[in-house]
Each structure stands twice: as C-alpha cells, then as structure tokens.
Amino acid sequence: MLRTISNAIAGLAVAGLLAVAGQPQAAKADVPESKDPIKLVIMGYSGDNIIMYIYGGLIEELGYSVEYTPADYLGQFAGLKAGDLHIGSPGWDTTAKAAMADAWDSGDVLNMGNMGIAVNEDWWYPLYVKEVCPGLPDWKALQEPDCAEALSVAETSPKGRFLSGPIEWGGHDAERVESLDLPFEVIHAGSDGALTAEFVASIKRKQPIVGWTWEPFWLPALYEGEFVEWPEYDDACYEDPSWGPNANMAFDCGRPRGHMWKSAWAGGESIWPKAYDVWRKFELNAKEMGDMVYKSDVDGVPTQEVAKQWIADNESRWKTWVE
Amino acid sequence: MLLLLAVILTVLLTVLGEALPWAAVYPESWEVRVDTAISLAMKWLINDADFGLFTFKQMTRALGTLLNAPTLFLKGLLVTGFTIEGEGETALRIPPLSWVAVIAIFVSMGVALKDKRLTLFIAASFLYVAFLGLWESTMLTFASIIVAVVIGIVVGVLLGVAAHRWIIVDRILTPIFDFMQTMPVFAYLVPALMLFGYGPAAALVVTLIYAMPPMARVTKVALSQVSEEVVEFGRMAGCSRLQLTWQVMVPSIRPHLMVGVNQVIMLALNMVIIASMIGAGGLGFDVWQSLKALRIGQGAEAGIAITLVAIVLDRVSQRFAARGPTYQTRYQAFHVRHRALILALVIAVFTTLAGIWYSPFAAVPADWTVTTGRFWDSIIDWVNINLYVYIGAVRDAFFIYLLKPFKNFMLSLSWLGVVLTIAALGFHLGGLRLALVTGSLIAFIAVVGLWEKAMISAYLVGICVFLACLIGIPIGVLAARNDRVHKVVQVIIDTLQTLPAFVYLIPVIMLFSVGDFSAMVAVVLYAIVPAIRYTDHGIRQVPAHVVEAARSVGCTRGQLLKLVEFPLALPDIMLGVNQTLMMGLSMLVITALVGTRDLGQETLIALSQVDPGRGLTAGICVAFIAITADRLINAWAERRRKELGLDVVTRA
Numbered sequence: 001m002l003r004t005i006s007n008a009i010a011g012l013a014v015a016g017l018l019a020v021a022g023q024p025q026a027a028k029a030d031v032p033e034s035k036d037p038i039k040l041v042i043m044g045y046s047g048d049n050i051i052m053y054i055y056g057g058l059i060e061e062l063g064y065s066v067e068y069t070p071a072d073y074l075g076q077f078a079g080l081k082a083g084d085l086h087i088g089s090p091g092w093d094t095t096a097k098a099a100m101a102d103a104w105d106s107g108d109v110l111n112m113g114n115m116g117i118a119v120n121e122d123w124w125y126p127l128y129v130k131e132v133c134p135g136l137p138d139w140k141a142l143q144e145p146d147c148a149e150a151l152s153v154a155e156t157s158p159k160g161r162f163l164s165g166p167i168e169w170g171g172h173d174a175e176r177v178e179s180l181d182l183p184f185e186v187i188h189a190g191s192d193g194a195l196t197a198e199f200v201a202s203i204k205r206k207q208p209i210v211g212w213t214w215e216p217f218w219l220p221a222l223y224e225g226e227f228v229e230w231p232e233y234d235d236a237c238y239e240d241p242s243w244g245p246n247a248n249m250a251f252d253c254g255r256p257r258g259h260m261w262k263s264a265w266a267g268g269e270s271i272w273p274k275a276y277d278v279w280r281k282f283e284l285n286a287k288e289m290g291d292m293v294y295k296s297d298v299d300g301v302p303t304q305e306v307a308k309q310w311i312a313d314n315e316s317r318w319k320t321w322v323e
Numbered sequence: 324m325l326l327l328l329a330v331i332l333t334v335l336l337t338v339l340g341e342a343l344p345w346a347a348v349y350p351e352s353w354e355v356r357v358d359t360a361i362s363l364a365m366k367w368l369i370n371d372a373d374f375g376l377f378t379f380k381q382m383t384r385a386l387g388t389l390l391n392a393p394t395l396f397l398k399g400l401l402v403t404g405f406t407i408e409g410e411g412e413t414a415l416r417i418p419p420l421s422w423v424a425v426i427a428i429f430v431s432m433g434v435a436l437k438d439k440r441l442t443l444f445i446a447a448s449f450l451y452v453a454f455l456g457l458w459e460s461t462m463l464t465f466a467s468i469i470v471a472v473v474i475g476i477v478v479g480v481l482l483g484v485a486a487h488r489w490i491i492v493d494r495i496l497t498p499i500f501d502f503m504q505t506m507p508v509f510a511y512l513v514p515a516l517m518l519f520g521y522g523p524a525a526a527l528v529v530t531l532i533y534a535m536p537p538m539a540r541v542t543k544v545a546l547s548q549v550s551e552e553v554v555e556f557g558r559m560a561g562c563s564r565l566q567l568t569w570q571v572m573v574p575s576i577r578p579h580l581m582v583g584v585n586q587v588i589m590l591a592l593n594m595v596i597i598a599s600m601i602g603a604g605g606l607g608f609d610v611w612q613s614l615k616a617l618r619i620g621q622g623a624e625a626g627i628a629i630t631l632v633a634i635v636l637d638r639v640s641q642r643f644a645a646r647g648p649t650y651q652t653r654y655q656a657f658h659v660r661h662r663a664l665i666l667a668l669v670i671a672v673f674t675t676l677a678g679i680w681y682s683p684f685a686a687v688p689a690d691w692t693v694t695t696g697r698f699w700d701s702i703i704d705w706v707n708i709n710l711y712v713y714i715g716a717v718r719d720a721f722f723i724y725l726l727k728p729f730k731n732f733m734l735s736l737s738w739l740g741v742v743l744t745i746a747a748l749g750f751h752l753g754g755l756r757l758a759l760v761t762g763s764l765i766a767f768i769a770v771v772g773l774w775e776k777a778m779i780s781a782y783l784v785g786i787c788v789f790l791a792c793l794i795g796i797p798i799g800v801l802a803a804r805n806d807r808v809h810k811v812v813q814v815i816i817d818t819l820q821t822l823p824a825f826v827y828l829i830p831v832i833m834l835f836s837v838g839d840f841s842a843m844v845a846v847v848l849y850a851i852v853p854a855i856r857y858t859d860h861g862i863r864q865v866p867a868h869v870v871e872a873a874r875s876v877g878c879t880r881g882q883l884l885k886l887v888e889f890p891l892a893l894p895d896i897m898l899g900v901n902q903t904l905m906m907g908l909s910m911l912v913i914t915a916l917v918g919t920r921d922l923g924q925e926t927l928i929a930l931s932q933v934d935p936g937r938g939l940t941a942g943i944c945v946a947f948i949a950i951t952a953d954r955l956i957n958a959w960a961e962r963r964r965k966e967l968g969l970d971v972v973t974r975a
Contacts, residue, residue, distance in 0.1 A: 045615065070608045071521065072600040074931045078513065079521025079602070099933055154719035155838055163837065167920070168928045189837045190918035190927065193614050193829055200617055201707050201833035218616070297616065 031274045037067040038272055041076045041089040046296040046303050047216050047289060048089045051115070053307030055087065055282055058318055059275045077103040077263070086265045086272075087279060093258025094121040094214065095169050100261060108266050112276070115260035116283035117216070121171070122255055123162065123228040124213035124220060126203050133208075137229045139180065142210075148183040150208045156185040163211030164188045165195055171212065172238070172251050176230075179249035199223075216290040218297030230254030274322075281321040329747035333740025346739040354772035357943075362936030369517050380518070387524035390474075394523045397466035401425065402459055421678045422458050422687055424671035425449070429635070431667035436642045444638070448631040456692035457628050463605035464632060467598070468591050471527055472636070475535040475587040480580070482535075483542020484568060493543065498950075500536040505905060505949035507912040508533060508597050509926040510942025513935045516601055526598035534590035538583040545579035546572055581644045585637055589821055592633040596823045606632070607823070614829050619703055620696030626826035633821040703830050711834070718840045726786065726839050733782040738769045745951065753958035761954060764947040773922060773944050780921040781948065783839065783914060784907040787846040791903050795851040796896065799858025800884065809859065816852045824849055824913045832917060842914035849913075850906040857899025861892030890967065897960040901953060908949045 038059065040052045056066045069085055077099045079085035088109070091100045103109035125136065132150035135141030142148065148160035155161070160183060164173055167188045177184045189195035195212065196219055202209040203223050210228070213220050220227075230253055236243045237253035244252035262279060269276050292310065295301045311318065336346045344350075372379035399405045404419040420428075426449045433442030452461040486493040508529060515532075519525040549572050557571035573580075599607030606625045613621035678685030706714075746762030768777045802809040828845055835841040865888050873887040889896075915923030922941045929938030 069522070069602060070599060070604050071602055074933070075512070075516065075601055076521075078516040078933055082517070082520050084521030084602075099931065102933055153836065153838075154722045166918075166927065166931070167924065168931045187837065188918045188920075190914070190924065191916040193617075194832050194837055194841075194917050196617055197829045197832040198837045201836070204704060205708050205711050207711075 032063040032065075033273060034271050035065055036271060037065045038268070038275055039067045039069045039084070039086045041071045041079075041085050041087065042068045043071060043073050043076070043089050045073075046218065046306075047293045049303040050289075050292050050296065050307050050310075051090060051284065052087070053304050054284075054310050055279060057307055057311050058282075058322060059272075059278060062274060062278070062322060064272060064275050074099050077109065080263055080265050081106055081108040083108070083265045083267045086268045088263035088265075090115050090117075090260040090262055092119050092121075092214075092260055094119060094171075094255075095165075100263065103263060110264050110266050110269065110276075112262035112264050112280050114283075115262055117260045117286045117289050119214060119216070119258050119260055120227065121212065121214040121258070122230075123173075123210055124225055125208075125210040125228070126223055126225040128206055129208045129210065129225075137226045139182075139228050139230050142182050142184065142228070143180075145183055151184075151210055153187075155187060158183075160184045160210070162186050163195065163198060163209060165192065165212045166190055169212070171255065173212075175249075175251035176253075179244075179246045179252040180230075181246070216286065216293045218293055221290065221294045222298050228254075233257070278321050326744070326747045326751050329740070329744040333737060333744050336737035336740040337735055347737045349738045349769040349772070349774050351772065353770070355770050357771045358934070358936035358940040360936065361939050362934060365514060365517065365935045383518040384520060387519040387522075387528075390519075390527050391522070391524045393470045393473075394467050394527065397469060398463065401462040401466055418675055418678055418685060419462075420671060421674035421684045422449075422453055423674040423684060424667075425462070426453070427667040427670040427674075429639075431663040432639055432643075434663035435661070436639075436646065438642060441638055441642060445635055448635050451631060452628050453687045454692050455624050455628070455694060456687070456689070457606065457609065457625060458687050460604070460606045460609050460625065461628055461632060463603075464595060464607065464629065467523060467527065467530075467603050467605060468588075468595070468632065468636065471530045471534065471591045472584075472587050474527070475531055475591065476538055476584055478531070479535045479538025479583060479587065480542050480573070482539040484546065484573070486539065486543045487546040488568070496539065500540060501950050501953070502943075502946050503532050503536050505908060505946040506942040507909065507923060507926050507945050508594065509912050509915075509923075509930050510938040510945075512597070512601060512930055513933055513938055517935065522602040523604075525601050526594075526603035529601070530591050530594040530598055533594050534587050537586035537590065538580075541579055541583035541586070542573075542576070545576035548579075549575055577644060581641055584640055584644070588637050588640070589633060592629055592821055593823070595629055596825050610823055610825055614825055617829065618696060618700070619830055619833075620699035621694065622826050622829065623699050624695060626822050629823060630818055630821040634817065703833055707833055714834055715836075718835050721840055721843075722838070726843070729786060730779065730782045730839070733778045733785075734775065736778070738774050742766045742769070745955075748955060749958075752955060752962065757954060757958055761951045764951050767947055768944045771940050771944065773925065773941060776920065776922050776925055776941070777944055777948065779919065780908075780911055780923065780945065783842060783846070783919060783921060784904065784911070784948075787843055787850055787907045787910075788900070788904050790843070791847050791851040791854050791907070792900055794847070795854025795899075795903070796858045798851075799855045799896075799899075800862060800889075802855065802859040803862035803888075812855060812859070816855055819848060820852045824910065828913060828916065837918050839919060842917045842919050845913060845917065846907050846910045849910050850903045853899045853902035853906060855899075857902065858892065858896050861895025861899070862888050864895065865891045894960045894964045894967075897956055897963070901956045901960075904952050904956070905949055908945055911945060 040056050042049055042052055052068065056068065060066050069079075071079055071085060071089070073089065073091075074096060076085055076088050077091075077096075080088050081103055091097075100111075104111045125133075129151070130136050133141045133144065133147035135144070142160070145158070149158050151160035152158055153161045162173055162177065162184050164171060164186050165188065173186045176182075177186060189198060189211075199209065199211060199213070199219060200223075213225075213227075231237070231244055233254045233256045234243065238250055238256075241248055241250050243250070246252040262282065264276060264279055288310070292306050296303050296306050336343065345353075369380050374382070377385075400420060402419050405417045407415045407417065426446065429445050429449060430442055433439075433445045436442075452458055482492075482496060486496050511532065512529060515525045515529050519528050553571060553575050554567065557567045562571060595603070595605065595607035596610055597607070599605060599611055606629050609625035610622050610629070613619075613625065674684045682688070683691075742762055742765050745765050746758045749761040750758035768774055798812060802812040824845055827848060828841075831841050831844050835844055869887060869891065870883065873883050878887065911919075911921060911923035912926060913923070915921065915927045922945050925941035926938045926945075929935070929941065
C-alpha cells in the first residue's frame, strides 16, 4: 500500500513538473493542442475495450485523433514507457501490481488514478456445486472431505482442486489452503484462456469445480455461481499469524479487494494536456461496468456500440470531465 | 563402458542423496544470478549506452522506423489507403486496393503460371477470407508477412554467402543461429519491445529472429555443394569473384534456396500470433482475441485463414521459382504475353476507383459475410458433454501410470549424475570435445538455479517426442509405401505445421482439462510433423536399385522394410527425430499457457514482470538443452552413416 502511495506521489510530482513546463503553450493553444494521434491500448477483453472506446469517443469529440492499438495486458507497459503507446488499458491491483509499480517507478509512465471500479477476484463456483458441498458459500463447507472429493481430479485426488490462474497472478492460495486447513491442492492454469476454457467445459458437463474468477468479467455474468465467503480480509491477517481462525498462521482470511488503475505515457502530458486531464477525471462505477460487460459478452452487442450507448446516455457526467 | 559407469554413478548419487546432498540437489548458495546480470546489462543498454553522436536506444529506434516503412506502405496499399492532405471526412485520399482488385491480381498470377489447380486454390482462399469477414485482418497479415519474408530471404542469403566464403563468419554464426531457432519467443519478447518499441517493428524483428536462420543455413550448405564443374566454368568465362558468387553459384542453387524460402514463409506465419501480442494486429490478433473469449469457431476461422495465406504464398513463390527464366523463341508483343496481368490491372484500377462511389467494391459488405463459428463451438460442446467419460478415463490413466511416475523419476535424479551421464554420452559418440561442450551446457542449467524446471521440461518433451515418434514414424512408413496415403498425410501435416497452436490449444483444454496431459496433446500434434515427413522422405530416398536387389534375393515386404529400407532411411529418420525434439522444445512456451511448471513458464512469468534477464536466462537453458540434444543426435547419426557406408551428405 505504502509503495502504491509513494508511486502515486512520484507520478504526480513528475506530472506536475511536466504540466508546469507545458503550461504556457497549453493556455494559449486550443483543444486539441496537437493532431498527432493518441494511441489507446486495445487488449481484447470486452470490459477493457469498452473503457477504451468510451474514452476514445470522448476525446474524439474534443477533436483529438485517436488510434486504437492492439496490445497485450502486461506487454503494454513496455510500450507505455517508451511512448509507443499513450493511454494504457486499466491495470488491476490483483494481476498487474508489479508491472504497474515498475512502470510508475520508472517515471516514464504516469499513474492517472483510480478507475472507480472495485475489482473482486476470488474463489468462485457454479451454483450446482452447492449440491455436493452443502453449506457454501461459507468457506467451512470446503473443509468437508466429501466436498473436497467431489471437487477432485486425478492430479489431486482425494484432495479437491482449486483451479488458480497463472502462477504469476499470485493470490496466496497455497498459504490460505494450509492456514484454513482445507483438503485442497492449488493447480495453476497457465493463462486466462486455459482457466476459462476449463471452467466453461466443466460447467457444460456439470462437473463440480471451484476456481479463480473475477468481476467484472463475462464468466460470472454468463453462468450462475457464487464467490466463496471467507473471514473478511484485514491487513493484519496477511502479516500477523495470531489474527483470525488459525492462531499460528497468516493468510487465514479472504483476499483483499483491489482497484483498476489508469496509466498513461508521461511524455504525452505536454502534447495533449486536455486529453490527459479527461483521462484523470474518467471514472465508471462497478454496476454500470458489469452491465456493459454483460451486454457485450452475453447479448453479443459489439463493444464499440456499447461504448457509444454509454456516451449517449451519460452526457451530464462526462460533460464535467471535458469542460 | 564409460557410459555405463556414469549411469551407475547417477543411480548411486541419487540413492545416496542424503550422504552427499550437494550432488543430489544443486545447493542454492552455489547459484549464480545470471538473470539479474542480464537485466542490469539490458537496463544499461537502454538507458545509458551512448556512442557519442547518438545513444544505443536512438540507434535501435531508428532501425525500427526504417523497418516499419515498407510495412506501412503495404498497409496503406492494402488496408488504409494514403492520405495526401487534410484530415477526417474531407481529406484527399487515395483509397486502398479494392478486395476485388487484390483477388484479381493474385488469380492472374495463377493464370500466368498456367496452373489451373493453383488458380482455383488462390481464388477459393481469397473468397474464403472475404466472405468470412476476415479481409482486413488478412491484408494486414499479408503486408507484415511479405515484408518479413522478403527481408528474411535477403538477409538469410547474404549471411549464408558470407558463412560459405569466410570460415570465421560460419563459426560465429552457427551457434547464434542455434540460439535464434531454439530460444522460446517469450524469452526475447521483452528485450525486443524495449529496443524497438511497441508495434510492427518489434514484431518484425521477433519474426525475423525466428524465421531467418533456415534461409542462411540452406544457402550455406547448398553453396558448399555446388559442383566443381560449375565453378570451373565460371572461372573460365572470366568471372570476378563477385560475379562468380552472384551470377553463377547463387543462381545454380535456386532449387535449394526455395526450400529455405518455404521455411521462412512457414516460420514467419508461425509467429503471427505472438507478433500480434506486441502490436502487429491482423489475423493473429483475431485468433488471440477470439480464444480469450472462448469463441473457438471464430478462432479456428482466423487460424485457417493464416494457413491459407501460408499455402498461397508458398505455392505461388515455389511455382514462380520452378518456372525459371523464360526464353523467347519468337517475338510476342507485351500485351499478348501478359494478357492475364493486364486484365487484372484493369480490374484493379476500375474496382478501386469504383469503390469510391459504390461501397461493395471498397469493402466486403457486412451482410455478405457468414460465419461457421457456431458449428465448431457446438462440435466441441457435443464431444465435451457426450464423450468426456471416455476421454477423462484415458487422460487419468495416462496421468497416473505414465506422466506422474516419469515426472517423479526425472525430478529425483541427481544433477551431478545427469551432467556426468550426458558428458559420457558425448564422449562415447563424439570424443572429448563433445563431452566438454554438452556437459558444461547442462551444468549451466544447474548453476543458474533452474534445474528443477529444466527437468520438468525434459520430462514433458521427452514423453512427447517418444509419442510423436511412436505415432509419426509408422505413419511416415505408410505414406512412403502408398501414394494416396502420402497425399492425404501431406495435407494434414502441412495444416498442422501452419495452423497456429493457439487455435487448438483451447479446445484441447476443454476436452482434456488443464494439466500436463493437455500440454502433451498440443506438443505431440505439432511435433509429429517432422517425424512423419522425414520418415516418408527417407524411405522414398532409398535407391531403387537397392530395393530391386533386395526383392530379387527374395525379401518379403516385411523383410524389405526391416532389413533394407528402414536401416538405410535411419539417418533421415533420426534427423526427423531431431527436428521433432526441436519442435517439442519450441512448444514449451505454449505448454506454459496450459499450466506446466517448466522453463516455458519461467519465460511467461518474466514476460508478465517485464524482467528481460529472467526470461533470457530460462530461454538460454532451453536453447542449451536443444543444442545438447542436437549435437548428440547428429554425432550418433554421423556414426551410423559411416557404419552403413552411406555418403556423408551435409544437410541443412
């Protein structure tokens, strides 16, 4: 947390310097200050694409020219540092913390603030799992050997399998399993694609499964399911063994909730100050984000359309950002 | 003898792990942090390296801009058009070539080659991408691939010629090429991004690193095989050294060069997906994006488009090369000789201009396009729901009785024992030099602290190569025996080689679930290709008179295969095994996406943490395993060949 704050301060300091440097021209020049295209990252997830298309649509109305550039979630930070990409797709605390910290530390990428969307990443199961593990969503249901057995696969039997994301996503699940005495083994899917493929295949054949999912995301929107309820997260839980149900071990609680963070190439501040200002003010809430993701992934509305609709429906809100 | 001793030693060291812990498991305190050193060096290169007039970063960036230029031009021609002045709606623009125009031009090539089947194939392929709504992506991919292939061929031939001419260049380039071909792509993705910036230039560089070496190798080997008479003739005709090389020798090896061209095209298209992850866009991005949302059918459609692009480019270039220079026997006017081309150009100009007023010429109208996506999705669903009971049982049995025991076995081995055994094997096959090289390459893995992950890689690739050979070699034998089987098999393996592994990765996971078994299926599917191809080729190459002689002494078909064809084809088959192994290793990156805990995963983690040192170190380990295996197999094949009295044929 401290690290994040100090990063934010460092980022703001750099931004401040640049803003001062860019001020004289900015005051005189009309918006757009430059017709050079602003490159926005498009990663291929509906939620992130919608955010980018909304922002892109707004600054296009201000007269900027926008270029949507395909990029990888984590790969984008190298591009942002070098100025090959300008506006980053939002990074999640839960999965991109290290990459974001590294980028912000370098001074070449600005932390443009919190997106306003709390993100939740936790153990999730489709609803029919309750038949074999009565007592869910309370985590204690997972302690039952029958429940674990029903959730097991050849690699873990007789223990249950917790299907985690790629190992670099972290999550402290191995520690959680140990400290809460769950008869489970953590198996990592190597990529988000593998994770969701396994989920969908299992759900379609009604095989019990518990694994890592996040929100807002199409999987929990499309299939009925619930997140496991743990002893609520507290900073002390991760650091102090005596905290929580297990007096001798840390991590005996749920995960911290995280946020989405906006990033941008530092050099762009002096080129398109107004566009950067809009990006700083840009905020959405979790509810509308979830609805839009559902509209796109479940109803099949193209992400550009969803974004256009939002712009049309929320004029009063974004007017205050672009003024 | 020595080999036996080493094996016994390994067993002893493994069993006596407790007495000599440092020999069983490499002690952490002995590890050398190569990865940190590389990361620091990389940071220095990018932030501080300065040549006085310009910095290192400025240099690579300038190179990047230069490399970008041809791609941008082709992109303008095929996709975006060119803006002359102004902006937005009112700008004065030259439109891109109409889709009808592009089809007409390519079809006219088929006509010019006087090859009806090829013409039909070209037309069908382009109509496929047009009506499946993939036109723009395909053109983007075309633009970047053509540039990569052309640069790859030019640079490859130049390096090949240089390596042929100066032995020192050859000595330097050979290990570099080994690295370029065996290093997992994810390992150098981060450095490439840092140096060349996000976008098509980095994608191009990454593609070239992977796809160019075969061209250089083929050129070098072919040049060394140019017959003395040809060179002699060139000298007699009074060629200078330069003329001799470029006007006599290089043209004389054209058929060999085309093998290289084929490889460059295929490998460049293999990289399409990964290139799209760093900003190349196109079909690769379509595949990547649809798989993220589990739209398997859409991913497959785009994947097949990639395969079609590969085949069209390959066949057209092969036919043009095979045609050779044409000599005119009697005068024909230009417009008579090039009727098809002129017609195509007229259509091109007309449709492109017409596109300005009549939009169906400019872009394929959305309501003309179809998708087969649902069909593929429903097949996977059906199999998943109805056949999973059986699939799951097979998978579990494999895991319990084969994968798990073998994995545990590999992990239990003493590192020192393995290093010594490899060295002993090297000594046995190739002498002291080989022993030192292979032994130290393997020891390096322990030194940098990646032993355990390397053993998991070795276990996975080992099993996959074994299975690929077990299935692939018999298919190769069948294909060699029967022309009809040969034709069918050719189509299948060509598809497997060019269809991006990502396309079948997700369905494989849905059917076989996350874990080593899925990884195995994906690797075997990809690595089986050379096992089939080389076996087929090897047996077909057995001289007809030898087969005749064997028949005349009364060999049965079985005896012919067992006693004559197979032994004679064995060096070729071993080359295939070698290639299978290389392909298996190159798939490690992909297996990491399925969730294996091996060196591939290490490169993937490095990618996510933007840690160039970590990725490169793991990449070097993969390359070292590959080089060791390659040297050992080659040494063995060489020995066999000498024993069999076959001519020692140098090869690519």
